[in-house]
Amino acid sequence: AWADLPPDILGAVIARLPHPGDRARICAACRAWRSAACPHVRHQPPWLVLPDCSFCTTGRDGAFFPRIPGLPDNATCLAAAGAGWLALDCTDDVFRRTPTMDNFCYEAGMFVVNARPDIKHRHTYMLHNPFSNITVPLPELDDIIGHVAETFEVRKVLMRSSTNPADLVAVTTSSSDCNIILCRPGKGAHVLPHFRVIDVAFLGDILYGITSGEELVASHLGEDDDDGRPQVTRFRLDIRNPMADYYKKHSWIWPADDTISISDYYDKDGNEEPIDDEDEAPNQDEDGDEEENQEEEDDDLAAANLEEEEVDSSFNGHVSGSVSDNDVKEYDEEVPYEPKDEVFTTRFIVQSQNGDELLLVRHQMQSPPYSDPYTRKVEIFKADFMAGKWVTVNGLAKGEALFLTRSLSKSARAHGDIEDGFVYSAAGEMDDVFDTRSWRIRHMRFRWPWQRKKVSEKLLTWLFPPEVVV
Known part of the structure; x- marks a missing residue:
């Protein structure tokens, strides 16, 4: 009888049914199946989603699945935006969703498809919940970064509330012109100034961001009283430049006053440049007036020409510069006269489990030239807002x-399978974890499915399925 199916075989069946709803239906079939299946339903580890929308389940019964059902054929997965939500980019730009193994030509020793800064594609962004099959378009984001170069990157999409997709969404990009975009579906969007933020996290109604120098910037959030468009009422530097040596090489100075009003960065028309207090430039003369009049005539002529052709007013992602990634590559100099190990230090900010603390995680991965990479060190800090x-x-x-x-x-x-005190990273080809209880690196009790190595670890994202009560 089906009720007498051995638990190990039933477990293998459940491993091929990643959707929580399907696992819950198995629990409802009979008492024996419920007893065997409940641990798989209640304690489902997160998925690893690849840019081409294939995914790996993790844990002891991890498996690879070629596609999340119900997604458009031209969808690229940018990130998991919240619990159960994915941020998708519908585009004909195939660079990001082309697996590394498929892109590399071993005969020629080169990549077949390379991102180019001189080629742009159209992009349509949306939020999608594959468990409830709800899709929320983001046309406000399309208006800002809907036509960008292939080298432009959306690095993170973060929902303030996973239960309310109409609430605020924060987007970080590789461009210094639109480092952070605040988007509220159906209401509007707001582009923040150039703070060179590499990672963000919500804590209440404040969006926190860290720079590559581990400075912590707080953006106090609000909305327009008339149309609900997201706004930033003020900025504050809660933690100031603890890495002075870093900034000797990468100069960027925060203003002397660490609390900045939004009016310091935007004029009354919403332009991003500060308002000039002087009405006229110094030493203005008649020749200068003539030159200014000539410039105005040239501008009028250019505007007339633009009316005759279709003009793309959306953002070009690499005009003014890019924001550094959240990892820094160094070389291990401990052993001279030998090939050097590469050491990658990556920084993340994470909201704590209880929701009232902000954590900074420094993860170091060491990559020897002739062997697999491994976790070298993990450091964890919390923000002390009083001490700064x-x-x-x-x-x-x-x-x-x-x-x-x-x-x-x-x-x-x-x-x-998620163990207490462990830090799990999808970086490189590592199959180890960091145990904060003993501050040691440990081998995992299970291995990630090998298909996760098809793309760069920077393009992988965790997707947490909803917990099912059975």
Whole structure:
């Protein structure tokens, strides 16, 4: 009888049914199946989603699936935007969603498809929940970055509320012109100034961002009283430049006053440049007036010519410069006269499991030239807002684990295959974890499906399925 199916075979069947709803239906079939299937339903680890919308389930029964059902054929997965939500980009730009293995030509020793800064594509952005099959278009984002170069990157898409998709969405990009975009579906969008933020996290009604120098910038959020468009009422530098040596090479100075009103960055018309207090330039003479009049005539002529052709007013992602990624590559100099190991230090900010603390995680991956990479060190700090500095923590809270990728870093409840105090990273080809209880690197009890290596770890994202009550 089906009720007598051995638990190991039933477990293999459940492993091929990743959707929580399908697993819940197995629990409802009979008492024996419910007893065997409940642990798989209640304690489902997150998925690893690839840019081409294929995905890997993780844990002891992890498996690879070629496609998330119901997505458009031209969809590229940018990030997991929240619990159960994906940020999608519908575009004919295939660079991001082309697996590395398929893109590299071993005979020629080169990549077949390379991102080019001189070629642009159209993009249509949306939020999609594959578990409820709800899709939320983001036309406000299309208006800003709907026609960008192939080298332009959307690095993170973060919803303030996973239960309310109409709420605020924060987007970080590779461009210094639109480092952070605040978008509220159906209401409007707002582009923040050039703070060179590499990662963001919500904590209440404040959006926090860290720079590559580990400065912590707080953006106090509000909305327009008339149309509900998102706004930033003021900025504050809560943690100031703890890496002075870094900034000797990468100069960028925050204003002397660490609390900045939004009016310091925007004029009354909403332009991003500060208002000039002087009405006229100094030493203005008649010749200058003539030159100005000539410039106005040239501008009028150019405007008339533009009326005769279709003009693309959306943002070009690489005109003024780019924002550094959240990792820094160095070389291990401990052993001279030998090939050097590469050491990658990546920084993330994560909201704690209890929701009232902000954590900074430094993850170091060491990549030897002739062997697989491994976790070298992990450091965890919490923001001390009163002291204005990062404070070392002795470990994670009880029952807490961390999952790290560039597009989503999340604190999760430890259960099942997710172990208490562990830090899981999808970086490189590592199959190890960091245990904050002993501050040691450990081998995983299971391995990630090998298909995750098809793309760069920077393009992977964690997707947490909803918990099902059975």
